[in-house]
Each structure stands twice: as structure tokens, then as C-alpha cells.
Amino acid sequence: MSRILMKGNEAVIHGALTGGATHFFGYPITPASEIAQAAAKYFTASGRTFLQAESEIAAINMIYGASSAGARTMTATSGPGLSLMAEGLSYLAGAELPAVVVDVQRAGPGLGNIWPEQSDYNATVKGGGHGNYSNIVFAPNSAQEMCDMTRKAFSLTDTYRMTAIILSDAYIGQMMEPVDIPETVISGERKEWAVYGDAKSRGNLITSILMKPLEMSNHNEHLQHKYRQLEEDCVEYEEYGTEDADIVMTAFGICSRLCHTVTMIMRKEGYKVGFFRPKTLFPFPGKAIKRLAEMNKTLAVVELNTGMMADDVELSVHGCSEILRYNWLGGIVPTVKELAERVAADLKKSGKSRKGGNV
Amino acid sequence: MIKHQKPAAFYDTFERKEPEAVSTHYCPGCGHGTVHKLIAEAVDDLGIKDRVIFHSPVGCSVFAYYYFDTGNIQCSHGRAPAVATGVRRVHKDAIVISYQGDGDLAGIGTSEIIHAANRGENITVFFVNNAIYGMTGGQMAPTTLQGQKTLTTPTGRDAGRDGLPIGMAEIINAVSSPVYIERVTLSSAKGVLKTRKAVRKGLKYQVEGRGFSFIEILSPCPVNWKMTPVESRQWMSDKLEPVFPVTCFRDAGSTGNPIDSRLDVHKAIASEEIPFMNDKELITLLNGDSPIPNIEILQLEEDQLVKIAGFGGQGVLSCGTLLAKCGIAEGIHASWLPSYGPEMRGGKAYASVILSNDEIGSPVIDDPNVLLAMNGPSLDAFENDVVPGGLIVVNSSIITRKVFRDDVAVLYIPATDIAAGEDLVAAANVILLTVYLRYKRVMPIETLKKIIPVSVNRKEFVAANLRIVDKALEYYETISQL
Ligand SMILES: Cc1ncc(C[n+]2csc(CCOP(=O)(O)OP(=O)(O)O)c2C)c(N)n1
Ligand code: SF4
Numbered sequence: 001m002s003r004i005l006m007k008g009n010e011a012v013i014h015g016a017l018t019g020g021a022t023h024f025f026g027y028p029i030t031p032a033s034e035i036a037q038a039a040a041k042y043f044t045a046s047g048r049t050f051l052q053a054e055s056e057i058a059a060i061n062m063i064y065g066a067s068s069a070g071a072r073t074m075t076a077t078s079g080p081g082l083s084l085m086a087e088g089l090s091y092l093a094g095a096e097l098p099a100v101v102v103d104v105q106r107a108g109p110g111l112g113n114i115w116p117e118q119s120d121y122n123a124t125v126k127g128g129g130h131g132n133y134s135n136i137v138f139a140p141n142s143a144q145e146m147c148d149m150t151r152k153a154f155s156l157t158d159t160y161r162m163t164a165i166i167l168s169d170a171y172i173g174q175m176m177e178p179v180d181i182p183e184t185v186i187s188g189e190r191k192e193w194a195v196y197g198d199a200k201s202r203g204n205l206i207t208s209i210l211m212k213p214l215e216m217s218n219h220n221e222h223l224q225h226k227y228r229q230l231e232e233d234c235v236e237y238e239e240y241g242t243e244d245a246d247i248v249m250t251a252f253g254i255c256s257r258l259c260h261t262v263t264m265i266m267r268k269e270g271y272k273v274g275f276f277r278p279k280t281l282f283p284f285p286g287k288a289i290k291r292l293a294e295m296n297k298t299l300a301v302v303e304l305n306t307g308m309m310a311d312d313v314e315l316s317v318h319g320c321s322e323i324l325r326y327n328w329l330g331g332i333v334p335t336v337k338e339l340a341e342r343v344a345a346d347l348k349k350s351g352k353s354r355k356g357g358n359v
Numbered sequence: 360m361i362k363h364q365k366p367a368a369f370y371d372t373f374e375r376k377e378p379e380a381v382s383t384h385y386c387p388g389c390g391h392g393t394v395h396k397l398i399a400e401a402v403d404d405l406g407i408k409d410r411v412i413f414h415s416p417v418g419c420s421v422f423a424y425y426y427f428d429t430g431n432i433q434c435s436h437g438r439a440p441a442v443a444t445g446v447r448r449v450h451k452d453a454i455v456i457s458y459q460g461d462g463d464l465a466g467i468g469t470s471e472i473i474h475a476a477n478r479g480e481n482i483t484v485f486f487v488n489n490a491i492y493g494m495t496g497g498q499m500a501p502t503t504l505q506g507q508k509t510l511t512t513p514t515g516r517d518a519g520r521d522g523l524p525i526g527m528a529e530i531i532n533a534v535s536s537p538v539y540i541e542r543v544t545l546s547s548a549k550g551v552l553k554t555r556k557a558v559r560k561g562l563k564y565q566v567e568g569r570g571f572s573f574i575e576i577l578s579p580c581p582v583n584w585k586m587t588p589v590e591s592r593q594w595m596s597d598k599l600e601p602v603f604p605v606t607c608f609r610d611a612g613s614t615g616n617p618i619d620s621r622l623d624v625h626k627a628i629a630s631e632e633i634p635f636m637n638d639k640e641l642i643t644l645l646n647g648d649s650p651i652p653n654i655e656i657l658q659l660e661e662d663q664l665v666k667i668a669g670f671g672g673q674g675v676l677s678c679g680t681l682l683a684k685c686g687i688a689e690g691i692h693a694s695w696l697p698s699y700g701p702e703m704r705g706g707k708a709y710a711s712v713i714l715s716n717d718e719i720g721s722p723v724i725d726d727p728n729v730l731l732a733m734n735g736p737s738l739d740a741f742e743n744d745v746v747p748g749g750l751i752v753v754n755s756s757i758i759t760r761k762v763f764r765d766d767v768a769v770l771y772i773p774a775t776d777i778a779a780g781e782d783l784v785a786a787a788n789v790i791l792l793t794v795y796l797r798y799k800r801v802m803p804i805e806t807l808k809k810i811i812p813v814s815v816n817r818k819e820f821v822a823a824n825l826r827i828v829d830k831a832l833e834y835y836e837t838i839s840q841l
Contacts, residue, residue: 005680053474067445178693195432258721335723
């Protein structure tokens with residue numbers, strides 16, 4: 001095993017190929033383009049397929065086709081491209097097709113800018129397109145996780161027949177860090193529901209149409225059941241120092257990196273600060289968050305959006321505990337100092353004990 | 360020859376429609392049923408039923424999968440050519456059929472059809488042009504005739520407002536890659552016979568691996584045209600066909616060879632197949648050929664928060680990766696965050712590199728303790744951010760002013776001049792890096808020398824870069840004597 005210094009965006013492709021991906025369809029957009037570029041290099045060199053689509057609409061529909069055909073397939077994009085993929089994501093969900101989509105978030109709305117935001121939270125965690133559906137959403141916070149979560153996503157999407165979204169951001173995508181390249185390849189298997197253009201699969205139909213309301217209703221129930229099952233099986237999160245904490249910094253993606261640093265610094269200074277990071281945003285670690293709330297922890301939800309995850313945190317805790325919302329927009333990322341001062345001020349305001357925690 | 364039995368490519372009963380159903384969902388006199396039958400017969404005759412993957416669109420033919428006893432994919436509105444592309448790239452032996460209406464193909468899906476055609480996908484597209492949106496109840500299509508009344512053109516299509524009907528076969532004919540483009544009509548028995556031939560040819564060419572076929576079929580929609588089936592056929596020959604000439608636009612398959620030289624190029628490129636690597640080969644490929652050597656486990660005295668800044672082309676970003684790789688080789692944690700995007704174009708470039716004994720939290724450097732300033736604007740931009748007691752290394756070949764701060768250490772190094780002396784101006788970055796590592800004794804310079812060969816992209820520059828490191832050290836010795 002060797003460690004290679006690479007961008008999070010490049011690590012995605014290492015995770016994808018070792019996760020058994022065979023088909024990549026993409027369209028360039030900053031700050032996600034390195035993913036397509038790495039795919040063009042490695043998918044092609046290894047005899048897999050890379051194709052630059054004419055648009056994100058075409059890309060997501062090529063995925064719809066390749067997935068129907070039984071392949072492990074993916075794309076990568078950023079905000080404006082994700083918007084164009086909304087219809088396709090809904091069709092994928094309706095037809096229960098596995099797919100992996102990487103969203104390296106930039107600031108919006110509109111063309112916005114290319115600096116990091118986390119404002120596609122609702123567009124991914126809440127589905128994105130029309131209809132009642134969800135995607136599996138991973139929130140990596142390092143180049144290593146860009147690799148590992150993408151790799152894992154392929155097996156998971158096959159098992160659950162769902163789209164998995166790797167919800168990254170401009171910094172996690174652009175940043176270089178050492179990555180351990182996985183040593184094995186997890187290849188996909190033949191799917192009994194897919195179309196292969198052979199006698200065995202001839203009777204198969206890929207569709208999202210169910211003309212009778214009762215059948216459509218049953219299909220929806222089936223999807224919802226699957227999503228609940230995911231909540232049982234696949235929630236992932238990480239926490240640190242929450243046991244004795246008065247305040248728990250809650251964040252995903254790039255913000256979780258900042259909060260991790262703030263937590264370490266403040267604990268050294270004796271503040272009772274903890275750290276909680278959802279690694280999956282859907283399924284959401286609501287139960288774990290509720291437990292923290294029941295222990296009367298204040299939850300400071302730090303996000304580069306208007307508080308989209310904080311809404312889910314509120315729903316999980318049901319008013320059981322205080323939720324603070326720390327939000328930055330437009331591509332502004334707070335400094336560690338700024339964040340620490342904010343936490344210290346809020347601790348003081350809440351009258352909770354300030355110092356005395358262990359590192 | 361009239362066939363009375365259903366083609367084998369159709370289901371005997373249409374259970375997906377409803378139990379025991381034998382009739383289609385199409386209106387009396389509709390052209391879709393005819394086209395379906397012609398396709399099914401051709402599939403039978405070519406003996407390809409098991410291989411067919413049929414893509415139905417959004418439109419009246421959305422339910423084509425009720426009828427075709429083949430693999431079926433129902434696509435979103437207008438995107439069937441993209442879906443078919445995805446399928447085609449997975450299964451080389453499948454017979455991929457895209458079946459689309461004029462709203463689907465000539466309206467919402469123009470982009471997908473043109474680009475699938477342009478890639479020369481080996482698929483067959485049946486484009487059923489009935490000059491109206493059938494499924495949604497009769498609204499204007501891009502192919503609706505001037506003056507034709509529809510639900511959204513109640514007083515008739517107005518060219519001044521809506522433009523003129525669009526000729527898709529003509530548009531596809533402007534693209535070089537397709538092998539076969541023909542427009543046919545269902546207005547007469549003769550037309551149906553010609554259609555039958557065209558359908559076959561389009562499929563046969565795919566079976567032979569020739570490439571993209573486009574068959575536009577003028578087809579009646581009596582219900583929404585508000586005509587009887589007989590009137591519909593008359594209207595087609597009187598009105599529709601003059602606007603949409605029934606003709607073969609291209610048949611590059613008939614000679615056995617594509618006629619267009621650009622097609623040859625396309626074929627030549629497409630045939631260059633790269634073999635599918637096995638797991639071991641794939642892992643080797645991903646690991647690359649320049650692994651970072653493991654040197655030793657280093658303990659840093661303090662985290663290194665290094666900002667490297669200059670203009671694009673000064674190797675700012677690669678200098679950062681070089682430093683980060685040295686860190687990794689020393690067994691410490693490293694992160695590298697670039698400036699990127701339009702900002703980089705002709706403008707300032709900077710990289711933030713963190714080296715730490717501990718796991719790195721935020722990769723963002725607000726207050727660097729080292730600044731390597733390659734040009735004036737970067738010194739202006741970041742001088743004040745450097746923490747008291749930090750270090751600024753100034754490229755004094757380019758930056759003429761002195762550092763204003765008096766609470767930081769400053770080294771003035773004429774890096775560009777030294778690099779120019781070695782005929783490698785682009786390596787000025789390496790000089791600043793060397794001096795910084797030497798001055799702060801972050802790690803042995805030997806590490807840098809071991810990493811340069813695995814970090815420099817162009818191997819012919821490795822030796823020069825190593826020389827540059829020595830020059831930098833020499834220069835450093837002269838100033839440290841002072
Ligand atoms: C994105 C989207 N927009 C609109 C529709 C509604 N719609 C369904 S069919 C159709 C037009 C179909 O017309 P055409 O392609 O000419 O096929 P026909 O029914 O005439 O065979 C439209 C607009 C849709 N299903 N999806
Ligand atoms: S509406 Fe027109 S196109 Fe649709 S089934 Fe009826 S006749 Fe055919």
C-alpha cells in the first residue's frame with residue numbers, strides 16, 4: 001500500500017475504480033473538474049469507460065442508461081450541474097437504479113462563485129428532484145474519505161438500488177492530502193433486474209411509471225421502507241469529547257475540519273467543548289444527536305449555508321436542547337479564531353460552566 | 360405481403376397494459392402502431408430479439424414496452440439518445456433502439472439527439488414526426504406547420520412568433536458522423552413499404568456495427584389533427600410532405616464503406632480498444648510509478664503553516680506539493696490547499712501547506728508562520744497575516760521593497776536570478792523552499808533531494824532542480840555568515 005499526495009477530487013476516482021466503477025459520464029465544472037480529468041485518465045487507461053457528455057442532463061441520463069445496463073456508473077458535478085441533474089435523479093430513484101454522484105459544492109444561487117458553500121444540503125439530502133424520494137448522502141471531510149466513501153458507495157447503491165451522493169465542497173475537493181490507495185477491487189455482479197441485451201434479461205423493464213395510483217402508492221411505500229431500513233443499517237458519524245461537553249460543535253464536510261481544530265484548541269484551554277460529525281447526512285444520525293440533546297448539551301451547528309442541517313438537528317432533538325446556528329455564506333469560511341471566540345461567547349451567555357474539561 | 364400473426368418481437372398479450380389485452384393503447388389510425396409493427400418484423404427477420412434494448416420516450420409511445428418482447432428502458436422526456444449512449448457503452452453486442460416523437464426529439468431533446476449523432480453512436484433512432492404533441496392532447500410541436508391550429512396555437516402557428524417547422528433529418532444531415540439518414544412517410548401504402556425498408560436498413564447497419572442511423576417517419580395523429588384517418592393521409596401528402604421532403608439524405612452504409620472521410624477517422628479512433636485491466640493491473644496503475652519514499656518519522660518543533668504566493672507560472676502550487684510530499688515522507692501529517700479557478704488566470708496564485716505532528720483540522724491558513732513571497736503583490740497581500748516571530752522569505756529578484764514588519768524574521772533571496780544562472784527560471788520556487796527548510800531546520804535537505812525526483816513532473820528537469828537546491832544552500836551560507 002502506498003500513500004499518495006492527491007486532491008480530494010482525484011481521490012474520488014481512486015475510490016471509484018477500486019469500488020468497481022466501470023463507467024464515468026461527466027461535464028466539467030469548477031471546482032469538480034479534476035474528478036472528470038482523473039476519470040479521463042484512469043478509467044480510459046484501465047479499459048473502463050470515460051465519456052464527456054454534452055451537458056449534465058445528458059450525463060445523468062447516460063448514467064441512467066449504463067445503470068439500467070447493469071454497470072457501476074458515476075458522475076461528478078457542482079451546484080449548477082446538480083440543478084440540471086434533478087430530473088434524472090428523480091428518475092433514477094423512481095426506477096430504483098444504483099448510481100454515484102459527486103457534488104463538490106460551490107457558492108450559489110445562480111452561477112454564484114467557486115468558493116466553498118454547503119448550500120446543496122437540501123438539494124441532495126431532501127432528494128433534489130420531484131417526488132418522494134431520498135438519496136444516500138455521504139459527507140467526506142478529507143481526501144482519504146473522498147476515496148473511501150466513493151468506494152463504499154458503489155456497493156451500497158447496488159444493495160439498496162439507490163443513488164448515493166458524495167456531498168463534498170470546494171475545499172475538500174481542491175485540497176491535497178496523503179491518501180492510502182485501497183489494495184483490492186470490489187467489482188459489481190450481474191443484476192437480475194438489469195437489461196443486458198441477452199435472452200436471460202429480455203423480460204426486464206426499467207421504468208418509473210406506475211399508472212395506477214394504488215401501485216404508485218405501494219411503490220412509494222416500498223421506497224420509504226428502504227429509506228427507513230437505511231437508517232437502521234447505515235448511519236455513520238463520529239464524535240469526540242461529547243461526554244463531558246457543555247457545547248457540542250456539530251458540522252459536516254469542511255466545517256467539521258474547522259470544528260475539530262476549534263474543539264482541540266478549546267479543550268486544551270479547559271473549555272468543555274465537544275465535537276459531532278455526521279458522516280452520512282442521509283440516513284441522518286438523528287438518534288445520536290437526540291441522545292446528546294437529552295444529556296442537555298447545547299448543539300452549535302456550524303454550516304456554510306443558511307442552517308439547512310440545523311433544521312434537521314432541530315427536528316431530531318424536538319426542542320430538548322438549545323440549538324445554536326453558526327452560518328457563513330457566499331464562499332466565506334470562518335477562521336478558527338473567529339469560531340472559537342463565538343463558542344466562548346455563547347458558553348458565557350448560556351451560563352454553562354466554561355472551563356475544567358480534559359483534553 | 361400482409362402478415363396476420365403478430366411478430367414474435369411483440370408479446371402475445373399485452374399484460375403490462377392490462378391482463379389479456381390484445382389491442383394497443385393507440386388511437387385508431389395512429390401511425391405509432393404501424394411503426395411498432397415494422398420494427399417488430401425487422402427484429403424478427405434479423406433474428407435479434409434477445410439482443411434488443413428498446414428505449415421508449417415520453418410521448419404517446421411511452422408505453423412501447425407494453426408491446427415489445429425485448430429488453431426495455433423507459434426514458435425521461437427527450438433524453439433517450441443519452442440513455443441509449445449509456446447502454447451502448449456498456450453492452451457492445453446489444454441492439455439499441457431509441458424511439459422518439461417530435462416533442463421529445465425535436466423539442467426538449469435536441470441537444471441529446473445531435474450529440475449522440477455526432478458521436479456516431481452505433482444505435483438506431485426512429486423519429487416519429489406527427490407535427491403535434493399527441494400525448495398531452497395536441498399542443499404545438501417544433502414540427503407543427505405554419506398556420507396549423509393546435510391547443511397552444513389556437514389561431515394557427517405563427518412563424519413570426521413561433522418560427523417555422525424544424526427539419527430534424529436536415530439538421531442531423533449537417534453532422535458528419537451518422538451513416539444513414541432518411542425521411543419516410545406513412546401517408547400511403549407505398550410509403551409504408553419504403554418505411555419498412557428504411558427500418559430494416561437502420562437496424563441492419565447497427566447489427567453490422569456501422570454506426571448511427573436516423574429514420575424520420577412522418578406519421579398521422581388523426582385525433583389531434585381533428586381529421587379522419589383518410590383525411591389525415593391526404594393532409595400528409597398535401598401539406599406535410601412539401602415541408603418535410605421524403606428522401607434519403609445519406610446512406611454511407613450501402614457501399615459497404617462509409618463515404619465521409621471524417622467517418623473513417625471516427626472509425627479508426629473508435630476501434631482502438633484498450634483492454635480491461637484486471638484488479639492487480641488496476642491497483643498498480645492507481646499507485647503510480649513515483650511512490651513517496653518513507654524516510655523517517657520526524658517530530659516537528661511546531662506546526663508549519665506555510666503560505667507560498669506568487670503569480671501563475673512561478674510554480675507556486677508545485678512548490679507546495681513538493682513541501683507536502685516531503686512532510687509525508689517524514690511521516691508527519693500534511694495538507695495542501697490551492698487557490699484555484701479564474702483567480703489563477705494571469706493573477707495571483709497561492710498554496711497553503713500545513714505540516715503537523717497531529718492530524719490536521721482546518722486546511723485553511725489564516726495566520727501563516729512562514730510566507731514564501733515570490734512577487735510583490737503576494738508580499739503586499741500576506742505580509743500582515745504572518746504571526747509575530749514568523750518567517751518571510753522574499754524573492755528579492757522581483758520584489759524590490761523591504762518587508763515593513765519588524766517582528767518577523769526576513770530572508771531576502773534573489774531566487775529568480777540564482778535560478779536563471781542555472782537556466783531554470785521556473786525553479787525559483789525551489790530556492791525559496793530550500794532556504795526556508797534550511798533556515799528553520801524543519802527537516803534534512805536530503806529529504807527534499809529525495810522527493811524532487813518523484814515530484815518533478817518532467818524527468819529531464821530533475822537534475823537541474825537538484826543543482827538548484829545546492830545553489831540555494833551555497834547562497835544561504837553566504838548570507839548566514841554575515
Ligand atoms: C420534462 C417534461 N416536460 C413535459 C412533459 C409532458 N409531455 C409529455 S409527452 C409530451 C409531448 C410529446 O409529444 P411528442 O414527442 O410529439 O410525442 P407524441 O405524443 O406526439 O407521440 C409532453 C410535453 C414531460 N413528461 N416531461
Ligand atoms: S394522440 Fe395521436 S399520436 Fe397519440 S396515440 Fe392518438 S393518434 Fe397516436
